[in-house]
Amino acid sequence: MNTLKIDNVSLVYSNGYKALTALNLEIQNGIFGLLGPNGAGKSSLMKTIVGLQKPTEGSISFNGANVVQNPLDIQKHLGFLPQYFGVYPKVSAYDLLEHLAKLKGVSNKKLRHDQIMNLLEKVNLTDVKNKEVHTFSGGMKQRFGVAQALLGEPKIVIVDEPTAGLDPEERNRFNTLLSDISEDIIIILSTHLVEDVRNLCSQMAIIKKGHVISQGVPNDYLDQLNGKLWSKATSKEELPNLESHHQIISKQLVERVMHITIHADDCPAGFTATDPSLEHAYFTHLNTTAL
Numbered sequence: 001m002n003t004l005k006i007d008n009v010s011l012v013y014s015n016g017y018k019a020l021t022a023l024n025l026e027i028q029n030g031i032f033g034l035l036g037p038n039g040a041g042k043s044s045l046m047k048t049i050v051g052l053q054k055p056t057e058g059s060i061s062f063n064g065a066n067v068v069q070n071p072l073d074i075q076k077h078l079g080f081l082p083q084y085f086g087v088y089p090k091v092s093a094y095d096l097l098e099h100l101a102k103l104k105g106v107s108n109k110k111l112r113h114d115q116i117m118n119l120l121e122k123v124n125l126t127d128v129k130n131k132e133v134h135t136f137s138g139g140m141k142q143r144f145g146v147a148q149a150l151l152g153e154p155k156i157v158i159v160d161e162p163t164a165g166l167d168p169e170e171r172n173r174f175n176t177l178l179s180d181i182s183e184d185i186i187i188i189l190s191t192h193l194v195e196d197v198r199n200l201c202s203q204m205a206i207i208k209k210g211h212v213i214s215q216g217v218p219n220d221y222l223d224q225l226n227g228k229l230w231s232k233a234t235s236k237e238e239l240p241n242l243e244s245h246h247q248i249i250s251k252q253l254v255e256r257v258m259h260i261t262i263h264a265d266d267c268p269a270g271f272t273a274t275d276p277s278l279e280h281a282y283f284t285h286l287n288t289t290a291l
């Protein structure tokens with residue numbers, strides 16, 4: 001079992017902006033979802049975990065090693081799948097993986113070849129291994145990204161907004177792949193897509209303005225809201241009055257009609273009970289935690 005421990009971590013950028021405040025997380029094998037709106041501090045946390053920047057306060061350990069003092073202790077076990085790779089060099093998928101594998105220290109030629117062929121198989125790109133990566137579709141590029149992240153058999157893989165821009169079929173395929181590889185390693189999935197966290201993650205945390213405002217098991221979040229959510233179709237005219245009387249946690253257009261969901265112990269007149277989703281839980285925490 002791999003364990004990543006984040007203890008009381010704060011990060012202040014050189015311009016004085018406090019991006020992370022006293023974060024505590026303990027993460028073990030499986031997919032851990034880090035949910036938060038844009039600018040909440042997800043990328044700042046990722047970069048701090050992988051040792052690209054040092055926290056201003058606090059400690060981070062990976063399998064007992066202090067990675068703030070010694071970033072190599074996590075970097076040699078790390079795979080990273082950024083949201084965008086930028087420009088790909090004009091070389092084939094196989095050659096690019098070979099180059100990256102060398103950089104990751106897979107020095108034995110035969111082992112390197114076997115590992116690359118296994119990974120290409122796993123991500124379903126064997127048939128196109130001699131094609132240049134820049135000619136791939138978005139989904140194929142993301143699967144290539146998974147293959148490069150898994151070179152060198154990492155124990156911890158960090159994925160940043162991986163399904164942005166993928167069509168539903170590629171997104172499903174990508175999520176299944178993540179799920180398959182997550183058994184024996186830690187995967188940290190940074191995203192604002194609540195549905196991906198619901199589908200994939202055994203543990204999750206919500207981050208807002210640099211604070212972890214909540215963490216737990218997705219199912220528990222739903223249980224906490226059972227019997228406390230009420231919905232109603234409404235109109236633009238009626239909305240301001242409802243907003244001043246209720247804690248609205250979601251507004252959704254269904255066939256061009258606005259439906260609102262509120263959080264309350266008892267059902268107000270005119271509302272009906274609704275089943276909680278993880279998105280409801282996410283917005284409830286975001287909207288009710290003042291910072």
Ligand SMILES: Nc1ncnc2c1ncn2[C@@H]1O[C@H](COP(=O)(O)OP(=O)(O)OP(=O)(O)O)[C@@H](O)[C@H]1O
Binds near residue numbers: 040
């Ligand atoms: N190098 C930096 N110097 C100063 N402020 C920074 C720096 N990098 C990020 N920030 C600020 O820190 C805050 C958190 O940024 P961060 O990129 O970690 O958020 P995020 O949750 O990853 O958001 P997104 O989903 O938009 O990438 C933002 O307000 C950002 O402007």
